Structures are given as structure tokens and as C-alpha cells.
Amino acid sequence: MKRLFPCRNKVEVTMYLKSIEVQGFKSFANKIVFKFHNGITGIVGPNGSGKSNVADAVRWVLGEQRIKQLRGASMQDVIFSGTEMRKPLGSAYVAITLDNADHQLAIDYDEVTVSRRLYRSGESEYMINGTICRLKDVNELFYDTGIGKEGYSIIGQGQIDKILSGKPEERRELFDEAAGIVKFKRRKYAAQKKLEDEKQNLVRVNDILSELEKQIDPLEKQSEKARIYLRKKEELKTLDVNVFLVENVSIKEQLDAADEKLRIANGDLEDTTSKYEHIKEEYEQIEGRLELLDASIESARATLTDTGVMRSKLEGEMNVLKEQIHSAQGNEEHLRTRIQTLQTSMQEKMQEKESILQQKEEIDEKLTTLQQAREEARALLESVQGRIETLNNDIENGKNTIIDALNNRATIKSKMGRFDTMLEQIQIRKAELNSRILRAKSDEAAQAETIKNLEEEFERVNEAIQNLHDTQETLEERLAGMREELANKDQKLRDTQVSYHQEKSKLEALSNLTERYEGYGGAVKAVMEQKSQEKGIIGVVADIIQVDAQYETAIETALGGNIQNIVTENEETAKSMIRYLKKSRAGRATFLPLTSIKNPQEFKNTDVLKEKGVIGMADELVKVDKKYKDVARSLLGRIVVVDNVDNAVKIAGKFHYSVRMVTTEGELLVPGGAISGGAYKNNSNLLGRRREMEELEKKVRQYVIEIDHLLEDIEETKSARNKLRLEIEDIKGQLQRKFIEQNTARLNVSQAKERKNEAAEGSEELQSEELEMDNQIKEIQTGKEDIVKELEESEKLEKNVEAQIAVFQSKLEEERAEESLQSAKVSEWDVEVEKMRQKDDFERQNVERILGEMRRYEMELQEVQEGLQLSKEEVERKKESILEIEKTILASHTTQSDTELKLKEDIASKEELSAKQKNFFKEREDLSKQMNSLDKEVYRLNGQREKLEESIESQINYMWDEYEITLSDAASMRNEELSDLSSMKKDISRLKDEIRKLGDVNVNAIEDYKNLMERYTFLKTQHDDLVEAEQTLLGIIEELDTSMRRQFNEKFAEINREFDKVFKELFGGGKGTLELIEDEDVLEAGIRIIAQPPGKKLVNMMQMSGGEKSLTAICLLFAIQNLKPSPFCLLDEIEAALDENNVARFAKYLHKLTKNTQFIVITHRRGTMEKADRLYGITMQEKGISTLVSVNLIDKELDD
Secondary structure, three states: OEOOOOOOOOOOOOOEEEEEEEEOEOOEOOOEEEEOOOOEEEEEOOOOOOOHHHHHHHHHHOOOOOHHHHOOOOHHHHEOOOOOOOOOOOEEEEEEEEEOOOOOOOOOOOEEEEEEEEEOOOOEEEEEOOEEEOHHHHHHHOOOOOOOOOOOOEEEHHHHHHHHHOOHHHHHHHHHHHHOOHHHHHHHHHHHHHHHHHHHHHHHHHHHHHHHHHHHHHHHHHHHHHHHHHHHHHHHHHHHHHHHHHHHHHHHHHHHHHHHHHHHHHHHHHHHHHHHHHHHHHHHHHHHHHHHHHHHHHHHHHHHHHHHHHHHHHHHHHHHHHHHHHHHHHHHHHHHHHHHHHHHHHHHHHHHHHHHHHHHHHHHHHHHHHHHHHHHHHHHHHHHHHHHHHHHHHHHHHHHHHHHHHHHHHHHHHHHHHHHHHHHHHHHHHHHHHHHHHHHHHOHHHHHHHHHHHHHHHHHHHHHHHHHHHHHHHHHHHHHHHHHHHHHHHHHHHHHHHHHHHHHHHHHHHHHHHHOOOOOOHHHHHHHHOOOOOOOEEEEHHHHOEEOHHHHHHHHHHHHHHHHOEEEOOHHHHHHHHHHHHHHOOOOOOEEEOOOOOOOOOOOOHHHHHOOOEEEEHHHOEEOOHHHHHHHHHHHOOEEEEOOHHHHHHHHHHOOOOOEEEEOOOOEEOOOOOEEOOOOOOOOOOOOHHHHHHHHHHHHHHHHHHHHHHHHHHHHHHHHHHHHHHHHHHHHHHHHHHHHHHHHHHHHHHHHHHHHHHHHHOHHHHHHHHHHHHHHHHHHHHHHHHHHHHHHHHHHHHHHHHHHHHHHHHHHHHHHHHHHHHHHHHHHHHHHHHHHHHHHHHHHHHHHHHHHHHHHHHHHHHHHHHHHHHHHHHHHHHHHHHHHHHHHHHHHHHHHHHHHHHHHHHHHHHHHHHHHHOOHHHHHHHHHHHHHHHHHHHHHHHHHHHHHHHHHHHHHHHHHHHHOOOHHHHHOOOOOOOOOHHHHHHHHHHHHHHHHHOOOOOOOHHHHHHHHHHHHHHHHHHHHHHHHHHHHHHHHHHHHHHHHHHHHHHHHHHHHHHHHHHHHHHHOOOEEEEEEOOOOOOOOOOEEEEEEOOOOOOEOHHHOOHHHHHHHHHHHHHHHHHHOOOOEEEEEOOOOOOOHHHHHHHHHHHHHHOOOOEEEEEOOOHHHHHHOOEEEEEEEEEOOEEEEEOHHHHHHHHHO
């Protein structure tokens, strides 16, 4: 960044934009950082250089998602797409940094950096101070600051056109942001969305509550029945347990007696077996001794034979050992010679090592000397380089001085241009003044006729306005009627949509209940969950039966609990599912296998069917598939359906209460005379669910058709209304034009009269003004002379600095030559040091080599010494072996005599033991018979004991299978009063009969009923909470609407007043007004801009010139900045359509606003640049790539 003008304003702004970093965004291929300060910063450059891409970058990083606002076709277009010389980049990155020292932003940082990165893959990320965040977080950070993609901190030519040419309602965003109600509108939208969700939730909860209420009563009855069943089962369990305990005591007494007998028998058997084993052991001992004697005799005989052979063998071994001793003594002499050789080699290597170490010390001393010399050379080189750096700094400072002089000269030239412009304008005004003097003298005669014609024109316009007013009133009456008609249709559409959502929610709830088998027992649900895995499950009875609505109550009453029975293909499936229920302890269920439900009993009292009121047999009133006919007949084939209870009672009496009947209203008459009836609070209606679902689907489809028709009708009405609105707008436009014509005519008449009066009395004023212009021309000429002197001084300063720079550059060349010389010396010293280091490394390697060889000699010497010692030891062992062999030969002569004596003794012992062995056979035969008899008695007693144990085990298994209790659990339930076994068994039989009479019992009904009531209570609480939340949200929306209307009205009035004030200042008079469109909600109403430049009639915006339009829009933006300043404001060539005079006014007012706002202005107008505190220049030195350039380059391009 280079300064073009000195900073004239040191303005303190609380929060401001410190920098923009751009890389890979559009034409900014390279990383560029713009640094900003308070005041006005200008960004300039030729057309197509990429100036506007800076504004696009800021808009993009603040979250802009509309690609048209970024002047592209897709979001990937913002990534640098490459040039002929450059490849495309893979991502675009933009970051803006704001000073937040006053914490105007709600974040605990003094400096806030917001960045955005987009990859070609489509991935995008936002970051606040380096932390990844959401776009929503970025939007919320800048709420009510004026900063943002929808705020007024970034204004381009497109926004100016939108303010001027857009529809009144399209200007709302700007005014909402200025009024500070954007965040309230977003809160209102969030509350409305939440309200809609709460309404949908309420509809769903109501539907579920309605369905649950139908299930409560039937499930309550099933629960009561299950309680009776469980109570009787508990009594049965108590009796069963006590019977089990009494019988268990008896069996255990028998088991104890059997155990005692078994113990005695086992004792006798063990004694007999012990005696038998003892005799057997003695026999085996004698056998063993005989075998040993035989072996001893045989061994003695062999020993006598082998003694002579052994003596010959030992003598041979002794001779071999003597030969080996002689050989080992020769090897010892060789090893001693090798030891002397190794010791001599080691001494030689030690001397060689000492010599090398001495050489290495000399090399180390030389290396140290060389390194010191090299360091001195390096110090000299660094000194020269320091002087070079100082000279470079002096040259750079001189260049900066020249650039500052160029900046001053550019300022002086711009002043010269302003003086030329002012002189030209004064001369033009002087020419106009002379023309006015001539016209004043020549037009007096024609002015009277002109006034008369203008007054006639004024009357014609008044008459046309009256006619248009009448037409407008007629059209607005028609429009009011259409609005009322549209409101009625909208209300009907909303009602229909509510009905549609209610019916659809009911359908979804009913579908969910059907799919989850709500209303069925827990065991039934558990089995039906396995339907997909177990192919043999067909479904519950309600799934296979269809019945007309008029008979649903009768058939469901007739089925009773059987409606929850499960139909299967065969008995195997039923058994498999029963095992599954036992394993998972999910409860009990009744199964109807198709293979076993065959040929059900026929109804015998066919005469009943002829009685009055009889509709028919229950199985004939249902529709089932052919293969399920037997199932339907088995369940309903003996039940008669009667129209009402009176006829049913008569029929029951006539046939002696032997017929089972059900009425269409749900009364049940069973054989024996019992009658069940009454009203359920809610009907479970398991049979009618599918019919209800079909009816609901039909209603939903009908509502969809009705909604489509209503939408088409509403669109047609809206189209007609819009056409009528256009006609009214056209009439209003005509009226506006006529009002303008009326004002123009009135002004023309007034102006004509004024000119007539002015012509008479204005010649003196014109002459005075002419004299004043002559004085101004003289002042301008004097100023130009002063400027020429300043230019000459600036050029002189530039020449002096250039001379100094030439001297510095000459010295710089000398120092660089010295630098090259010193650098060469340092390189030579580096080479010498490296050579010496290589010699040092070579000597070090020699030392290491010698040390390695000495270690090998030491190891070899150690091995040779160990070998010598081992050889000595081996010779001693062989000598000892020779002595042992000589002793053995001597002992062999003595052993031969002893062996002959022992052989005689062993033969005598063998004969004695053989005689004793013959007496054992008879005693062992007697003991064997006794053992067989005792073994049979033990086997009989074991069998008796096992039967008693099996009986106990059977009882224990029964207790576990039936009641899941162990013996210890049963013992804790013992009732001493229950001791009569026969009486207890009678009571058990009675309880089983009573349980059987209860029929099918859903034992899970108790838990299901409890869960159902808990769910019902929970949903009821939710329902109340939802109703309360709905009322709360409505209150919040109403409160937000009230606050927004009040705040918008207040701020709009302030903006209107400030707009008029700024309009008069920038236009030099006239009037600017803002109006809300009538007959619309103030929060949604469009905004109309009315402008009347000075000296002109009230005109429509479309009739204004391009410059007047732009200046009007700028007035509005400046008015908003005055009332609610944004921390910074980026303006993209918004003054492009203004002439030089208006540009000067624009720049002057912009300077005034810098008290509270920092401005970044993209411009190519010199008048704006002159007011800037600093300038950035952008150009394309490389085709397709935007870069920053120095100021003199900018000046040249602008001049070109």
C-alpha cells in the first residue's frame, strides 16, 4: 500500500475493518492482503482489473449464497479458473479482520477474523478466529450492525439499481436492517415454524390418545381376569409345594434306610475283597521271588562264562588309552608355540597404535588453527554485508522520498485540475448570465401570452385527474371484493389442510398400531415379531377375518379372547413358538394349527335359525379365505347372531338356555342363562381396523383432490387480483404522472410570473453577479501561479534525492566487490578445513582398525590357553581310567569264586517256594464265591436307591418347570397346617378345574394395562404441555409483531426526515419523501421513493436522469448511515453516473460520515480519489490475474 495523499483526518471509530485477505478468489490467484485504517480508503484501477472482486469477496465471506449477486453461474465460479499461463486453483479463501476493542460484536475477542474457504469438490467451511462454525453463527454475529450480505455495509451498482428500479416491496430488506427488526423477524419465523410443528404434534398426540382410550376398557377386563387366574395359580402353587414337601420327606426316609443297608453290604464286600486281594498279593510275591531266583541262577551261570571274555577286552582298552595320552602331549607343545606368536603380534599392534595417535594429535592442532582463520574471514565478510545492507536501506529511503514527492506532485496536479475546472465553470456561468440578461430584455412581451396558455393547460390536467380518481375508486372496490373472496378461499384451504393432516395422522397412527399389534397381549406381540423368521406363522384371527361394519361388534364379542389366537400352518410351528415363549418368558398364547383344526363340530339346534330376529350363524357372516374356513367354523360355527337382546332372551328361554348367542350391539348369551352386556368406554375394535384404514385412505385422497382444486381456484383468483392490482397501479401511475403534470403546470405558471417580475427588477443583480465572477477568476489565476512554484520545488527535491541515490549505488558496487573477495577467501578456508577433517577421520579409522585386530588376538590367545588346559585335564582322566581297568582285571578273579557259591544257594530256595505255592489255590476259590454273593446284594440296593433319587429329582423338576422354584425355595413356603396329603390333592384337583373354566387368559394383560395407563398418562401430560406451548408461542408472535411495528414506525419516520435533509444538502434544495404502500401490513408493506429536485416539478423516479436516480439512492443510503452507522461501508462505483459537481458533493458528504463509519470506496472518479485518505491500486500485469501496484503506475493508467 502506498500513500497518494497525506492523511487529513485522524478519526476514532469504535469498530472498523482492519484487513482483507484474498487468495484464489476470482482474479486474485495470489495471496493479497489489504490493510485498512479509519477514514476513506480508495481502491482504483482500470476497467476489468478486478476492483469489484474485492466487494464480491467481502460479500462472499459474510455468507452470500446467491451466485447472481457474485456475478457468476455457479458457486465454483468464484475459484480462480486459470489462465493460459496458470493452472486453475483448487480452492478460494477470503478472510476479513475487524477491530473489536469496544466489544460491539458479541464475542470475547478484541480482534475478530471471519473466513470462508470453498473447494472445487463443493465442500465449504466458515471459521471465526480459526474455529470452524456455521453460516448461522456468522449471520448472528453481525445482527443489527448493518454488516452482512443483506445489510447496507456493501453497496454496489446493482444495489443502487435495486433501490431505484425495484418494486416497493423489494426495498424492505434495506429498511428492515436499518430499523433493527431483522433479528425480530427471524425470531418470529422460528416461532411460527415451531408453532406449526407443535400443532402437528398435537394432532398426532390426539389421534394416539383416541386410539389408546379404545383399548383401556377391554384391557382392564383382561387384566382383572388375569389377576383371578394368578391368584388361583398362587393357591395351586402353595398346595403343590406342600404336597411336594410332604412326599419329599417320606421318600427321603426310605432313601436313608436303603443307604444304611447299602453301607453294611458294601462293608462286607470290602472286607472279603481285602482278604482276596491279600491272598492274591502273597501269591504274586512268591511268583515274583521265583522269577527273581530263576533270573539270578541264569545270571550267575552267564557271569561265570563272561568273566574271561571281559578280562581280554579291558586289556585292549588300556592299550588304546596309553596311545591317546602320547598324542595329547604332542598337541600341548604346538599350543604353547601359538601363544608366544600371538603375544608378539599384540605388542607390534600396540606400538603402531601409539604412532598413529601421535600423528592424530598433530592433525587436530592444525585443524584448530585453520578453523580460527576461517572464523576471522567470516567476520570480515559479515562486516562487508552489514555495510551493503545499510547502503540498500539508504537507497530504499531515497526512493520512498521520491515516491512521496510524486504523491505531492499528483496532489498539486489535481489542485491545478480543480482550478481549471472551477475557471471553466465560472466562464460557463458567466456566459449563461449574459444570455439571461439578453433573454430578460427580449422576453417581456411574450411572457403574458405564455402565462395564459399555461393556466389553460393547468385546468385540463385537473379535469383528467378527477376522471382518473373516479376510475381508481371503482377498481379498488372490485379489488376489496376479491380480497374478501380470496381470504374466504384461503380459510377454506387451511381448514381442508388441517382436516387432511388430522386424517393422515389418524391413518399413520392406526397403521402403526396395526403393524405393532397394539391391543394384543404381550405374548402375541412377541410371536408376531418372529413372523419374518418363522414362515409357518399366518397371523392372528383378526388378520384372516373380514366382516361388515354392522356385524363387527357382534363378531368381536363372539370371538372374545379367541380374537388374539394365532393361526399357524402346522403343529410344528405352534410347538416351536411355545418353546420360544418359554425360553423368552414372554407369556402364554393360544395357537390354531391348520393341520389340526379339521372338521369342527356342527351346530345341532338348526331350528333356532328360523326364530324371529335371528340373522344367521356367526361363521356365515364373516369373509375368510377357503383354507381358513375350518378355523372360522371352529370359533364361530356354534354361535347364533341375533338382531337385539329381547329376541335373544326369548330364543334362549325357548331352547332351555342351551344356545350361545350374540347380538349386533354386543350382548352375549351363553348356555346356562348368563348374559354379558353393557357399554365399553372405548371399543378396541380389532376387527374394524383395516376397514377404518381403507376409509381413512379414501378420505385422505379426497382431501388431496379438494386441496388441489382449491389451490387452482386460489391461483386463478390471485391472477385476477394481480391483474386488477396492475390496472390500479397503472391508474396510480397515470395519476402520479398527472399530478406531476399538474405540479409542473402550476410551477410553470408560478415561474412564468416570477420570471416576469424578475425581468423587471433583476438587471442590477445580474450585473453584480458578473462583477463577483471576475473577482473569482483573478483568485483562481493567483492560485495557479502558487501551484506552479510548488511543482518546481518538488521536481528540484526529486533531482537532489536521485543524485544521492547514485552516490549510494556507487558505494554499493564497491562493497559488493569486496563482499565477493571475502566470500572467496572464506570458501578457500572451508576447503582447507575440510581436507584436514578428512585426514583426522582417516587416522581415527586406523586407530579403530588396530583396536579391532588387538581384540581378535586377545580372543584367539584366550581360546588357545583354554585348549591347552583342556588337553592337560584329558590326559589325567585317561591315566585314571588305565588304573581303574587294572583294578577291574584283578577283581574278576575273585568274583568268579563268589558266583559259583551263590548259584548253589539260589537253587535250594527255589525248591522251597514251589512247595508253598500249591496251598493258595483252594483258599482263593472260597473267597471268590463269597464276593459274588455280596456284589449282587449291593447292586439290588443301588437300584432301589436310584429309583428313590429319580422320584425326588422328578418332583424337583416339576417344581422348577411349573413354578421355577428350587427345593430350598419350596422349604421356605412350608405350611405346617397342611399335612393331610389326600385333602391337599383334592384341593389341587378343584383349583385346576376352576382355572380351566376361566378359559384363555392373557397373563400379560396386567403389565400391558399398567404400561398402557402409564403411556396414556404420559401422552395426556404431553397433550396439556403442547396446548400450553401453543398459547405461549402465539403470545410470543403477537408480542414480536407489536414490538416490530412500533420500532419500524419510529425508525421509518426518522429515516424519512433524515432522507429529506440529506436530499436537500446533496441536491442543493428540493424535497425527498418516503411512503409506505397503503392497505398493507406495515411489516410487509412496500416503500415508495418520491423525489423533487430543486427547480423541477415533482417527478416519477423513472422520469429522472441516471445521475439524479443514483444521487437519490445515495441520499437514502447516507440518511441510513447517519441514523444507524455501520462500522464499515464498502461502496462499489456507486457514483459512476454522477457528473463532476455531484461527485464533489458526494465526496464531501462521504468525508463528513467518516466520524462514525470507515469507508472503502471502489472508484475511478478523480473527485472521489481526492477525498480519500489512502489509495490501493489494482491492475492486471499478468493477464487474468489481479495484483497490487505502486501509485505512479496507477496514476499513469488513470491518465491513459
